[in-house]
Amino acid sequence: MDDAQGKDLLDTAHEMADAAGAAILPFFRSAGLTEDNKLAGGYDPVTEADRAAEQAMRGVLARRRPKDAILGEEFGTKDGDSGLTWVLDPIDGTRGFVSGTPTWGVLIGLSDDTGVHMGMIDQPYTGERFWGGFGQAQMRGPMGTRPLTTRQTQRLPEAILFTTFPEVGSDAERAAFQAVAGRVKLVRYGMDCYAYALVAAGQVDLVIECGLHTYDVQGPIGVIQAAGGIVTNWQGGPAHMGGQVIAAANAALHAEALDILAGMSKC
Known part of the structure; x- marks a missing residue:
């Protein structure tokens, strides 16, 4: 275009x-x-x-x-x-x-x-x-207009993770999420799409969810990718149709979290 x-x-x-x-x-x-x-x-x-x-x-x-x-x-x-x-x-x-x-x-x-x-x-x-x-x-x-840039946190022990519901998906999906959550610095819940905005704004590092619809994810994907982040499914493939979604601030953090998720859950 x-x-x-x-x-x-x-x-x-x-x-x-x-x-x-x-x-x-x-x-x-x-x-x-x-x-x-x-x-x-x-x-x-x-x-x-x-x-x-x-x-x-x-x-x-x-x-x-x-x-x-x-x-x-x-x-x-x-x-x-x-x-x-x-x-x-x-x-x-x-x-x-x-x-x-x-x-x-x-x-x-x-x-x-x-x-x-x-x-x-x-x-x-x-x-x-x-x-x-x-x-x-x-x-x-309220503070004006500014560029969006994701954070450069490189390791899970330094990361902030969000999800909307503590009861994440199936038993296998919940166990995979908890395995990641057990390694990060801070876990917060209940922010819906605002959590994805915070990834793009450089405030938090990860959002991990499942059971999403197309209309839940395409807006956030566009924002996060433009700000330098990565959004995929839990196997590392495209996420724009929904389902399991991981949004990460950068490639290094995405790879570390994805290694856990992909090894413990199935699409």
Whole structure:
């Protein structure tokens, strides 16, 4: 893609994030928020804010990029003929959203048959936006705009590791995660997509998760890769379709953690 195409795509992503944030914020920490549970026998909420945000983003695409395909968590797929697909998660971390914690975010990914080309993680309540692709890796927030660069931590005993749920996947997956967790300096839980943003921002070193969907990972992949990090599955292959995911700040740390995960778990 030339510079003009890349700029148009990034501008489109920024406009989508602005529209999603405007749709979401009136519902955040609102006593009138309504939700439905998508998981029989468990709890996986979807709210009116999720649906409003995805509709707002789809509206931007209908006006600016009508030939592009869309894959969204709430409203499924829309075919396109440009070869590009926008992958949307209007609120990643809805459990956090309904709890009032500012660790959820709007995820936007852009991919084609070769993989992810651009990603964005937006937290409209804190005013933080992280994006990467087409030669950019930046964030903006209350302290202004700055480049994104991942950390250079080289060894697990010096690393900070995040995952969303302590109960990671199957028994084998949980054992593999715990084997890595037992070697790092610090383990934290429950940050959803914000943890991936912190990898890109150079604050933490690893995120290890499993059971993810395409719309959970493509936005973070674009941001982290542009900032210098690595995102793969637990066998070292592509992660853009979801499943088992490891996001690492650099190649050395990725290799050390991957050696443990690949040896103890199966895809």
